[in-house]
Amino acid sequence: MSIAASPDALAFDDLPSLARASVPDHSTSYSQELALWRERMPGGFHWSGLLRRGNSLRITTHGPNANVSALFYNFEERSERYNMPDTLKGQSTAYLRKGLVCYSDMGRVLCSVADSSCTWHDTIGGISDAAQVDRQYGAKRYQEHRNAMHRNARDGFLTQLGKWGMGKRDLVPNVNFFSKVMVDEDGNMKLVPNHSVNGDFVDLRFEMNTIVVLSTCQHRLDPGPRYEPTAVELMCWRSGTAGKDDLCRLSMPENGRGFINTERYYL
Amino acid sequence: MSVRIVESNLDPVEAIFDAEHPPGTPWMHEIRKGQIFRIVDLEGNQAVDTLFYNAHDTQERYSLIDTILAQGNLYLSVGTRIMSSEGRPMLTIVADTCGRHDTVGGGACSSEGNTVRYALEKRFMHNCRDNYMLAIAEHPAALHKRDVVPNINFFMNVPMTPEGRLTFEDGISGPGKYVELRAEMDILILISNCPQLNNPANGYNPTPVRYLVWDAPAAETGAA
Numbered sequence: 311m312s313i314a315a316s317p318d319a320l321a322f323d324d325l326p327s328l329a330r331a332s333v334p335d336h337s338t339s340y341s342q343e344l345a346l347w348r349e350r351m352p353g354g355f356h357w358s359g360l361l362r363r364g365n366s367l368r369i370t371t372h373g374p375n376a377n378v379s380a381l382f383y384n385f386e387e388r389s390e391r392y393n394m395p396d397t398l399k400g401q402s403t404a405y406l407r408k409g410l411v412c413y414s415d416m417g418r419v420l421c422s423v424a425d426s427s428c429t430w431h432d433t434i435g436g437i438s439d440a441a442q443v444d445r446q447y448g449a450k451r452y453q454e455h456r457n458a459m460h461r462n463a464r465d466g467f468l469t470q471l472g473k474w475g476m477g478k479r480d481l482v483p484n485v486n487f488f489s490k491v492m493v494d495e496d497g498n499m500k501l502v503p504n505h506s507v508n509g510d511f512v513d514l515r516f517e518m519n520t521i522v523v524l525s526t527c528q529h530r531l532d533p534g535p536r537y538e539p540t541a542v543e544l545m546c547w548r549s550g551t552a553g554k555d556d557l558c559r560l561s562m563p564e565n566g567r568g569f570i571n572t573e574r575y576y577l
Numbered sequence: 578m579s580v581r582i583v584e585s586n587l588d589p590v591e592a593i594f595d596a597e598h599p600p601g602t603p604w605m606h607e608i609r610k611g612q613i614f615r616i617v618d619l620e621g622n623q624a625v626d627t628l629f630y631n632a633h634d635t636q637e638r639y640s641l642i643d644t645i646l647a648q649g650n651l652y653l654s655v656g657t658r659i660m661s662s663e664g665r666p667m668l669t670i671v672a673d674t675c676g677r678h679d680t681v682g683g684g685a686c687s688s689e690g691n692t693v694r695y696a697l698e699k700r701f702m703h704n705c706r707d708n709y710m711l712a713i714a715e716h717p718a719a720l721h722k723r724d725v726v727p728n729i730n731f732f733m734n735v736p737m738t739p740e741g742r743l744t745f746e747d748g749i750s751g752p753g754k755y756v757e758l759r760a761e762m763d764i765l766i767l768i769s770n771c772p773q774l775n776n777p778a779n780g781y782n783p784t785p786v787r788y789l790v791w792d793a794p795a796a797e798t799g800a801a
Binding site for chain 2: 319320389393394395396398399400402403404405413415416417418430433434435436437439441478479480481482483492493494495496497498499530531564565567568570571
């Protein structure tokens with residue numbers, strides 16, 4: 311009944327030569343000359359954009375205790391999206407770090423965590439919403455506070471999703487870059503305070519044409535009473551896709567197969 | 578690890594619905610607010626991949642994140658309120674003889690996921706996502722792939738360690754163990770009784786489960 315695991319299961323070296331030739335020999339490290347655009351994103355705001363296959367997004371914190379909530383969708387078929395359980399199960403991890411990748415529900419790599427100074431990026435902590443922000447920080451409306459009003463990540467995500475013709479049905483569990491949520495043996499969740507410092511960065515290398523939705527609101531589990539979301543810099547650079555020698559590809563056999571699935575999609 | 582066992586005093590003879598569900602197939606069913614829904618792991622270690630929708634507006638659905646944040650805990654057990662994507666309670670776990678159920682390992686298995694996790698050749702094994710796709714295609718609620726979100730895996734044990742590892746462990750369920758939920762709104766249930774053969778989720782032997790539904794009697798106070 312079971313399809314037995316074959317000791318010589320299909321791997322990269324077994325692919326046809328044209329398929330192998332589509333993969334660069336080496337991954338490209340960051341250098342300033344490869345920059346394409348950059349933009350400062352204030353704390354508490356939301357953003358979305360198309361990151362093309364072969365470009366990387368470097369997010370750099372402009373202060374301590376940053377949090378960048380993120381969702382990812384295949385630009386060509388938006389029902390294909392970041393899938394938290396598949397990402398976690400496939401890599402036997404509950405968090406993201408350098409060398410791991412973000413999987414879609416279709417077994418493909420939307421983006422790779424190609425590099426990061428931060429050793430733990432949260433996947434289970436969710437996003438803030440209006441009720442929680444009002445409760446924790448107090449309401450600050452636009453009428454009195456203009457662009458210093460209090461914002462929340464759920465409204466930010468829905469705003470950005472709307473711009474791509476998407477909405478509530480497309481809201482799924484997200485990544486929180488620069489944040490760390492631990493659980494104890496009984497499953498109790500706790501945010502580790504001040505996990506990131508000023509100047510921390512993460513490089514997300516896009517292996518697919520991806521709609522990226524971001525929010526820089528504070529982490530949902532941030533216990534502090536003060537509304538003080540941290541700004542970041544977004545910098546897009548031309549990295550190319552993962553090379554044959556890539557850390558994320560080689561970090562485990564699962565990811566080797568995830569990259570084969572992804573590269574087949576673009577042949 | 579501490580688990581809480583709470584037995585139910587409901588009598589199967591009085592159930593208004595009682596059916597066995599073979600492994601490897603989907604099942605959809607509506608229950609009304611106040612009704613009690615029991616899932617019985619008949620032979621033990623059977624993963625029951627479950628999604629819940631507001632029966633009147635399926636855009637409102639089970640939310641993994643809202644559920645674990647509402648209780649500040651990763652696992653489901655007695656007292657857990659299953660929360661919706663609108664932050665409202667959908668169901669409450671009122672009895673449980675297993676003690677812990679998985680949330681974050683809860684992506685229903687799929688052809689594509691199996692190619693990543695096990696081998697490219699595993700694409701053609703039966704899986705939960707295929708069950709979901711077929712079930713929603715046939716059902717008048719007109720659900721779409723977009724509505725199929727990370728689900729609950731009843732009876733499955735996928736602990737997260739303090740170091741952040743996530744591992745598939747042998748189940749802590751056993752023959753006859755059950756979980757019982759009270760509906761807090763009218764609910765559309767979507768279940769795949771998991772056919773996965775590549776990991777211990779089903780003890781490498783997918784088996785049937787049993788569903789029972791009771792109307793909430795006047796005497797039933799939820800003190801089960």
